[in-house]
Amino acid sequence: MGIEHFTPPWDVFFLPLLNLLVALFQVPFFDFALAIIVFTIVIRTVLAPLFVKQIRSQKEMQRMQPLIREVQRKHKGNRQKVSEETMALYKEHGVNPAAGCLPVILQLPILFALYQALIRASGVVNFTPNDQQRPILDEWVETAGLERLANNNFHIPADGPCNAPPDFASLVPLNCQLIDPIKLDGPVDTTVGWLLGLDLAQIDTVFAIPLFGFALSALAVIAAVLQFVQVKMTSPRPNPDDPTSSMTSTMMYTFPLLTIIWGGIFPSGLILYWIVYTAYLVVQQYLIMGWGNLFPIFGWQPRWAPSPEAAVTNASRQKRLEADADADAKTESPPAPNRAPASRGNRPNTRSAHRKQGNAKRRGRKR
Numbered sequence: 001m002g003i004e005h006f007t008p009p010w011d012v013f014f015l016p017l018l019n020l021l022v023a024l025f026q027v028p029f030f031d032f033a034l035a036i037i038v039f040t041i042v043i044r045t046v047l048a049p050l051f052v053k054q055i056r057s058q059k060e061m062q063r064m065q066p067l068i069r070e071v072q073r074k075h076k077g078n079r080q081k082v083s084e085e086t087m088a089l090y091k092e093h094g095v096n097p098a099a100g101c102l103p104v105i106l107q108l109p110i111l112f113a114l115y116q117a118l119i120r121a122s123g124v125v126n127f128t129p130n131d132q133q134r135p136i137l138d139e140w141v142e143t144a145g146l147e148r149l150a151n152n153n154f155h156i157p158a159d160g161p162c163n164a165p166p167d168f169a170s171l172v173p174l175n176c177q178l179i180d181p182i183k184l185d186g187p188v189d190t191t192v193g194w195l196l197g198l199d200l201a202q203i204d205t206v207f208a209i210p211l212f213g214f215a216l217s218a219l220a221v222i223a224a225v226l227q228f229v230q231v232k233m234t235s236p237r238p239n240p241d242d243p244t245s246s247m248t249s250t251m252m253y254t255f256p257l258l259t260i261i262w263g264g265i266f267p268s269g270l271i272l273y274w275i276v277y278t279a280y281l282v283v284q285q286y287l288i289m290g291w292g293n294l295f296p297i298f299g300w301q302p303r304w305a306p307s308p309e310a311a312v313t314n315a316s317r318q319k320r321l322e323a324d325a326d327a328d329a330k331t332e333s334p335p336a337p338n339r340a341p342a343s344r345g346n347r348p349n350t351r352s353a354h355r356k357q358g359n360a361k362r363r364g365r366k367r
Contacts, residue, residue: 002180004162005172013109015177017043018117022174023182025121032121032200033192036269040276043110048284050106055234055288061095107277111270116170118269120156120177122201123187125170128152136165146171158184190269200269208264219271220263224256226278231255233285233292 003015020042024035068086075081090096119125129137129152141148144164147155154171162176175183190201198206207218231252263271285292295301 005176007169014113017113019179021117031192032190036272037276040273044277044280055285057095114273115270118201118267121188122190123156124153125156126153158186198268201267204268215264217263220260223271223274224259227259228256230278230282233294235293
């Protein structure tokens with residue numbers, strides 16, 4: 001493979017992503033931002049089949065809301081019974097109420113790997129040695145030609161020796177971790193001109209607003225808004241009697257808040273990745289389940305996005321009408337069989353009989 005430095009098991013996951021990111025960076029007319037955007041789309045497309053089932057499960061959970069409300073109405077005041085019946089309902093329909101956490105859990109290893117890839121690709125790595133590592137570090141700095149910077153930062157050359165000590169994996173030259181076709185002649189340029197000179201390997205300082213000592217990144221705010229939209233599309237309607245409803249409502253506000261905090265801690269390239277990833281997920285959810293439960297949002301319900309509640313109610317009402325019609329048809333008495341009309345000769349002549357009886361009575365009176 002041409003990878004000279006390999007430390008399993010982490011490198012089994014990290015090195016393919018690092019090589020993919022650097023390979024995209026070397027595509028003609030690609031800068032580091034475009035490399036991250038295409039990298040995100042490729043990763044998200046590869047993982048798409050794993051998320052389709054989860055999104056459909058969340059769509060089914062939205063359709064189940066009338067049934068869940070019926071359980072809550074039936075067992076009102078008995079929270080334990082409501083919880084048991086609700087979970088039984090989820091199990092019957094094959095729905096996992098905690099499935100909304102799956103995308104975040106699966107993305108954590110990719111986020112860690114991308115964070116390391118951004119740091120190492122920039123060529124400036126932070127490493128704080130302990131007392132035992134200091135003499136070994138001094139020797140390795142001289143051997144590998146590292147440059148000491150302030151605050152325990154080190155500038156790592158693109159090429160150099162690969163026989164680093166076991167605990168110095170982050171201080172290995174970048175070419176030691178790349179396959180032969182994409183070996184670099186120099187460090188990766190992580191500064192992007194069309195983003196006003198933003199360095200994607202550093203915390204956002206171009207689109208950030210200092211706020212009480214914290215850098216409020218505009219990129220992080222965009223990522224947080226997309227995160228809110230993505231979670232709200234798949235969240236059930238708020239319901240105090242449903243324990244899973246409060247959990248998803250908490251997630252809907254907690255995740256965007258964490259994203260804003262991450263914008264002041266992690267490199268801006270990681271936030272760019274999260275923006276593209278979440279936008280991709282929103283589009284995928286829309287193609288499968290429409291707007292979901294996104295609206296009303298803070299009381300606003302646009303006309304072009306009908307409420308899923310109304311759609312479910314209309315569908316339920318239509319089903320009830322069809323069921324009532326079938327029941328009426330079954331209980332209706334069958335029509336009487338058609339009898340052939342009697343022939344004229346066989347029908348009794350009631351008028352003649354009455355006349356004969358009247359004549360006989362008159363004759364009796366005359367006698």
